[in-house]
Amino acid sequence: MSDLLANLWLGFSVAANPFNIGFCLVGALVGTLVGVLPGIGTVATVAMLLPITFGLPPVGALIMLAGIYYGAQYGGSTTSILVNIPGEATSVVTCLDGHQMARQGRAGPALSIAAIGSFFAGCVATVLVAALGAPLTTIALLFGPAEYFSLMLLGLIFAVVLAKGSVVKSIAMVLAGLLLSMVGSDLETGAGRMTFDYPELADGIGFTNVAMGVFGFAEIIRNLEMSQESRDIVQSKITGLMPTRQDLIDSSGAIARGTVIGSLLGILPGGGAVVSSFAAYTFEKRISKHPERFGRGAIQGVAAPEAANNAASQTSFIPLLTLGIPPNAVMALMVGAMTIHGIVPGPQVMVKQPDLFWGMIASMWIGNLMLVIINLPLVGVWVSLLRVPYRLLFPSIIVFCCIGIYSINNAPTDVVIAAVFGLFGYWLVKHDFEPAPLVLAFVLGPLMEENLRRAMLIARGDASVFLTRPISAGLILIALGMLALAMLPMIKKRRDEVFVESEN
Amino acid sequence: MAEGAKPSPSGDGLRLRIKGPRDFYGGLVLIGLAGIAVWASSDLPGLQGFSFGPGTAPRMFAGCLAAVGALIALTGLFVEGPKVEAFAIRGPAYVLVAILFFAGTIRGVSFDVFGLTIVLPTLGLVASTFIAFMISIFGSSEFRWRESLLAAVAMTLFCVLLFVYLLQLPFQLWPQF
Known part of the structure; x- marks a missing residue:
């Protein structure tokens, strides 16, 4: 206990240095400014802003x-909430209910709850990382390739269960996403796979291209064909930026549960942060007394995934700093930044550079606090984005997406690939296919294949290894159980929908 | 309330009516995608002993996708479902042209189409952004000249300030021939 307090004290004394607080403030502001641009997600923002931190001292740079x-x-x-364009997989879930709330004129409460939920989750996760950092790594150490594979399978099943339409169609989307992720060089042999001899495809299809195409461009194309009234609903009267008492009461449980789920899943390396927001949302939907409200503007559907997402991204520092495995793309960028400053991520950071390790943990908490302090008053500014008429907003989004995609690699081909995925996404929507499982499968695909191959090799080609190792078997059982649960009411729900339609 | 796989009584007896076209054609396209994947990975070596070759996983998942696609198509064949919505042409066309225009002119490209060599000049960030904005805005049915031009100028200015001056990204700003 005294260790914990001493460590946190060390961290806060580093982070509370006025320069470091300044770096944190500037970082949070600039990050929000770029992150708020439609079609530019967390990964793209961090990647774009990475160079501006190179001139700072290591601790300051990492805090920024x-x-x-x-x-x-x-x-x-x-x-996600205002324009329904998620920049990355973790905010896909926020779109579902957040955008519906915005459509109902409740964009303000949705944004505030997102900030409050994130802050609460950040507070808890900071203490959790400080207290459990070392002992919890032993759990992660139990994971072999078979367990990693089963874990990611579970994540994909979550995505299938979460999707709105038919379960079979979502499974098809997962498979399509996995296939797409295999385009490019093979991990082990380096052989070009399904590249059609285009050198541009040798590195694979970039995640941002797929995400911006399927979500950004496809969404715009689809919005264009809707009538003017249905679009104006999103822009009509926004009353009350702050959440009401009822909102806070409704979402408090969801925030707490999201924090727990996110903290636990974030520790597991391999896409924990992505899975956690899906998991938290699905869990809320399952235990809710009114599951039919989800996807139609339930505040719990915003609070839970936002809290989980934030808790997971905080606890995902544990695998990074103890095993040296970046659990997601942002962490991979962090590794890059650390290496530039001469820090090798791994167990030795906690021992050799305690001021850096704990300073960073503390600065995350301060960063969260900054967001609440700066952004709650600024919510009005973000909401005013809605007042721009769609006919002027959509070309802006297109141009932004184009520049954003191009700037990541300075590659015009990436823009073309995103356009192709835009058309593909438009087609998917017309045939009732949900793009979210496809994108998640696309992110998890390479890791999943790698671990599948490794597990099969270690087991000497015996596929039963996934069921004989207890943790892996447990994860697969949970996945199958979720699938079975989703299949049963699905038949009923579908009939209900047909029934409702025939009444009109 | 017709259940089962009987062809509709009004149709000619031999032809099976597609009851759920949205699912049916969706499933067919997925089978096609799986077919392309199998074909594209057919040159890759497969299983070698216990070890997966580069081609094993693509063929495995393509096989699964084809099976699920077939299931969806069959569902569409036998279960009553919604029609395929009409695809809009105007909006997607303008948006697509705008995106391709941006991709083609931000740095300039040359490519061959049916033996013809097409060379697109480098227009740079300012011109590409402005023109791409103006092309895509035509995709909307409520187009007005004055506000569109104003918005395009404002947007171009904002992008240049943000990406070039604030973020210091390496962009070619002005046309270069």
């Missing part, structure tokens, strides 16, 4: 990056 990360994440949630 943490600020940028949180700002970008919050900005991304804002865009």
